[in-house]
Amino acid sequence: MAKVLMKGNEAIAESAIRAGGLVYFCYPLTPQSEVAEYLSRRMPEVGGAFLQAESEVAVANMVYGAAGAGVRAWSTSSSPGISLMEEGISYIAGSELPAVFVNIVRAGPGLGGILPSQGDYLQSVKGGGHGDYRCLVLAPSSVQEAVDMMPLAFDRADRYRGPVMVVGDGMIGQMMEPVEFKEPSFPPLPPKDWATTGAKGRKPNVVNSLYLNPAVEEELNIRLAAKYEKMKREEVRFEEYNTDKPYRALLVAYGTTARICKTAIAQLAAQGIVAALLRPITLFPFPDAKVLELGRKADFLLSVEMSMGQMVEDVHCAMGHEKPVYFFGRSGGIVPSPEEVVTAVKARLEGGKS
């Protein structure tokens, strides 16, 4: 298929439809309202369901109901809206329902600002809602990658029977890039024989996260933990950049920030400084082993983020005390410039201070 020029939010919407995400609930919130606007037109054309709900709290619970009835249900929001959805996402995890949530992250905390941010890293990868669960978290760094991730997100949600989050910053949602809609193929999925579709010719199915017997609740926790361990073995995704030659600095960055780092690496090269990049594509599971492997070859690591330092905790955790781990970030909706990253790298090279 030929490439078309699309805004990130609309491309995500179209890709989700092509992946069978035909039941969508939403609440308007900048900077992702274009997804809802696009789908309000598009869903009727493809026989899907579109509904603008009364709140993000309701949205996540509508997704729960629809996912429980066996369809591919999903939603999009931005940071404050995702906070409200976390109730439903926790229940979705507890009831082992497949669902996809896209977070086009804006600055925070609180109402924050509408400009791009990566301030929801911790919320995305460390639980977000209450209880002992994780989401598979995918982080695109281009509109094309966001498009490619939607079918993967729906497939993995079904495969693991749990919530999958696609975390893009406001830049991914708002910018226009040429995209191609591919038709990825996945191995067959097990039938949704657990779904509440009417107990015709079978015993009733119950979609539930309430287990008053602690032994049974622990069984659920153990079952969920096993899924997350499987994700750590099979789902880790990352991109290595400029790692095929000896480098002094290893930058670790995801999403839009990773693209800025690539420009910074070119600028550093022009000044005779070799730096490499590790770009986590899955934020959970995090590419710990790769951080360690590539970090060992560098003088130091620099986590570059649009936050005051969130992913850096995981970089630190993966690297241990073998090499210094530093942080550079801009926040509040300010996107770091390549020049700022270059300056940050050079400062660490010279002073070695965080």
Add this chain to the structure above:
Amino acid sequence: MKTLFKRPESLTDVATHYCPGCTHGIIHRLVAEVIDELGLRERTVGIAPVGCAVLAFNYFNMDFQQAAHGRAPALATGIKRARPDLISFTYQGDGDLASIGMAEIVHAANRGEKFTVVFVNNAVYGMTGGQMAPTTMPGQVTTTSPKGRDVNDVGYPVRMCELLASLRTPGFIERVAVHTPQQVVKARRVLKTAFELQRDNKCFTFVEVLSTCPTNWGMTPFEATKWVQEHMVPYYPVQNFKKFEETPEVKAQVTAEPAKEA
């Protein structure tokens, strides 16, 4: 030999956890009888709330989902939007529906979602041990209103049927009671109407049932039924608030196609 009385197929053969004298058992049975009579069991998905009926999925012999506190109407919305061919009902208490779930019930009603709400009003938070509910009567003593509900401090009890009936969209709203055999028979008839309207894809259907909580009211079951009659019925009139009428808007909605299954 002719069978005069048996367990509805829509109920499971287990003892419930409900307290002696509580009317949840009667209401469960009425819902189950109506679903049986209309032949809907095999395409019904019930929604259990948070509250005394949280384990309703153990008692109804049909597919069920369990909701977060107050969110049952959002789940039912999700189910019906995804699969309009299914039948869905929420079974919610007064804390669940009239307090934490106020937004979800009002907007589901206002959108005219085509599911049935069974709203069990016993004027108290039962499961958590008898705290004040939005429906607690003026002067009623609860564990969080030890001197009785003070309307100057926390306002008057919420009348959900009246509140929802102020909206234009919802099609069928009625309050019933189950504290006398006569009321039970009438409640069954009203529930049947609600499920018939849903089956025929007509409108949002809401049935409030005045219920008892002898345990948290500190009464015998018989005293509790008298208390419903003397204190609740005068404030919560047992009557119809909205009868379904075909309108052009509603007619336009029933043509919605079901979403494709993934």
